[in-house]
Every structure is written in structure tokens, then in C-alpha cells.
Amino acid sequence: MSESNPYIGRFAPSPTGPLHFGSLACALGSYLDAVSHGGQWLVRMEDLDPPREEPGAAQRIVRSLEAHGLHWHGPLEWQSRRHRLYDDVLDDLAARELTYPCHCSRAQIRRAGGHDNRGCRARTDAQGPSALRVTCSGGEERFTDLWRGTQIQQIRDDTLLRRRDGLYAYQLAVVVDDIDQGVTHVVRGADLLDSSGAQQRLFRLLGAEAPQFGHLPLVLGTAGQKLSKQSCAPAIDDHRAGDNLIQAMRFLGFHPPAELSSEAPPAILSWATARWQRRQVDRHNRQLH
Numbered sequence: 001m002s003e004s005n006p007y008i009g010r011f012a013p014s015p016t017g018p019l020h021f022g023s024l025a026c027a028l029g030s031y032l033d034a035v036s037h038g039g040q041w042l043v044r045m046e047d048l049d050p051p052r053e054e055p056g057a058a059q060r061i062v063r064s065l066e067a068h069g070l071h072w073h074g075p076l077e078w079q080s081r082r083h084r085l086y087d088d089v090l091d092d093l094a095a096r097e098l099t100y101p102c103h104c105s106r107a108q109i110r111r112a113g114g115h116d117n118r119g120c121r122a123r124t125d126a127q128g129p130s131a132l133r134v135t136c137s138g139g140e141e142r143f144t145d146l147w148r149g150t151q152i153q154q155i156r157d158d159t160l161l162r163r164r165d166g167l168y169a170y171q172l173a174v175v176v177d178d179i180d181q182g183v184t185h186v187v188r189g190a191d192l193l194d195s196s197g198a199q200q201r202l203f204r205l206l207g208a209e210a211p212q213f214g215h216l217p218l219v220l221g222t223a224g225q226k227l228s229k230q231s232c233a234p235a236i237d238d239h240r241a242g243d244n245l246i247q248a249m250r251f252l253g254f255h256p257p258a259e260l261s262s263e264a265p266p267a268i269l270s271w272a273t274a275r276w277q278r279r280q281v282d283r284h285n286r287q288l289h
């Protein structure tokens with residue numbers, strides 16, 4: 001990457017549990033894509049939602065990344081320390097008269113098959129705690145995903161920026177941070193593909209260019225479910241870092257030679273960095289073999 005067109009990638013785990021095999025594969029994919037393009041790879045802890053966090057999970061994730069040789073550039077960022085930034089953006093959007101309070105419950109939104117943007121914007125009689133939304137719905141967003149090609153997503157709901165319980169919404173924090181950190185490439189799991197259109201719109205609303213999105217396949221459990229921290233996917237064993245990396249590399253389309261598994265993580269990662277090609281990744285979600 002040239003200096004005028006740098007590559008800045010990132011891995012942004014939520015500390016709702018330790019790193020499991022699916023998140024390791026994502027971390028590895030985003031790391032390899034960044035480093036093989038001469039880019040930087042940042043790590044940002046998305047500790048935005050304390051009630052959903054597992055005590056000690058953030059530290060465990062950090063230790064696992066280190067044990068697997070996945071070293072990041074620059075300081076590790078924590079969303080819990082970036083609230084000022086989110087408030088400034090909320091103030092700016094409010095000054096532009098783009099935000100409004102929303103009293104709708106999740107059940108109401110589900111029953112209506114989506115958020116009633118117009119009705120909610122016009123409501124003046126609602127009482128009690130409210131969420132905050134940004135006026136942004138309507139039409140579609142298009143982008144080209146690195147693995148999934150052209151995507152066209154309808155933007156039906158005004159995006160939630162702050163939840164009714166007062167916590168910042170994921171969509172706000174992720175976009176504000178990606179802008180602030182100059183992220184150019186978002187390589188992450190396919191479970192977030194459907195959020196990308198709304199994020200792209202928010203980037204534009206905030207006067208920034210959206211990053212290049214790339215959504216990697218998900219690792220599925222034996223019952224065909226996505227491995228996730230919430231479904232208590234087992235933590236990866238840091239004492240088997242080499243084997244874990246080799247398995248994650250196979251999932252991402254590599255055919256590592258048998259002798260590589262006896263190497264230490266830095267050597268395994270150099271081998272993979274030198275050979276990474278986006279087209280090797282099979283985009284289908286699947287179980288490990």
C-alpha cells in the first residue's frame with residue numbers, strides 16, 4: 001500500500017466471552033489481509049455493553065491474541081474509554097436536527113415488522129426513558145464486498161444510536177471509531193454483513209467515506225449454528241496456538257504443509273502472510289473438518 005492510500009484494518013471483539021475458534025478465524029483473516037497488503041492491523045475492544053460482558057473476558061481475548069502471535073499496531077483501544085467521542089457525534093447530529101427520541105419497545109418493532117420511522121419522529125406525547133435514532137432511512141445502500149460481490153441493502157429503519165437503557169448502540173460506536181481510527185478495510189464475520197449498509201449510510205452522514213467491507217465465512221458448530229460467545233462456544237486453548245492457527249488457516253483456504261504445525265506462531269503467520277490470497281477463501285459458512 002502506498003502512503004497516499006494506506007491500509008488500516010482492525011479486529012473488534014466484544015468481550016462477551018473468550019476467543020473461540022470462529023473469532024480466531026476472523027482475527028486471522030483480518031490480520032492476514034492487512035499485513036499482506038502492507039497495512040496496519042488494529043485491535044479495538046468493543047466493551048460497550050457491560051451487562052453482556054463476561055468478567056475477565058477482555059483480558060483473556062488479549063492474552064489469546066498474543067499467544068497466537070497476532071500482534072496489533074498502535075495502542076489497544078477500549079470503547080469504554082471513548083464515550084466523549086460518541087457524545088460529540090451525538091451532539092453534532094442533534095445540532096443538525098437529525099436525531100429524535102424513540103420510545104418504541106423491541107416487541108412493538110417486531111410486531112410492526114420494523115420501526116415506524118415516520119410515526120415515531122412525529123410523536124410528541126411519549127413519556128419515560130427513550131432511545132435515540134438518526135433520521136436516515138429510505139432507499140438502498142450498495143457496496144462491493146471483498147468476498148460476496150455486489151450487495152444491495154434496503155435501509156428501512158432509522159438507525160439506533162443510543163439504547164433505551166442509555167448505552168451507546170453498536171452501530172454508532174463502530175462507525176465513529178472506524179472513522180476516528182482511519183480504518184480503510186473492515187474484514188469481519190458474515191454475521192455482520194446485514195449491518196454494513198446501515199453503517200455505510202452513517203459513514204456518509206458523518207461526512208466520511210465508508211471502508212471496504214469484506215465478510216468472512218462463519219465457522220458453524222456441529223448442529224449447524226454459528227459459533228458464538230453467547231452460545232458458549234468453547235474457548236480456544238492458548239497452549240495449542242500453533243495447531244489452532246493451522247486449523248484456522250485450513251478454514252480460510254490454505255493447505256499448510258504438515259511440518260508447519262511444529263513451528264511457533266510467528267513462523268506460521270509469516271508463512272501464511274506470504275501466501276494469503278483473497279480468492280482462496282470459500283465464502284460459505286461451514287463446520288470445521
Ligand code: GLU
Pocket residue numbers: 011012013014046174188192
Ligand atoms: N464487536 C463485534 C463483535 O464482536 C464486531 C464488530 C465489527 O467487527 O464491526 O461481534
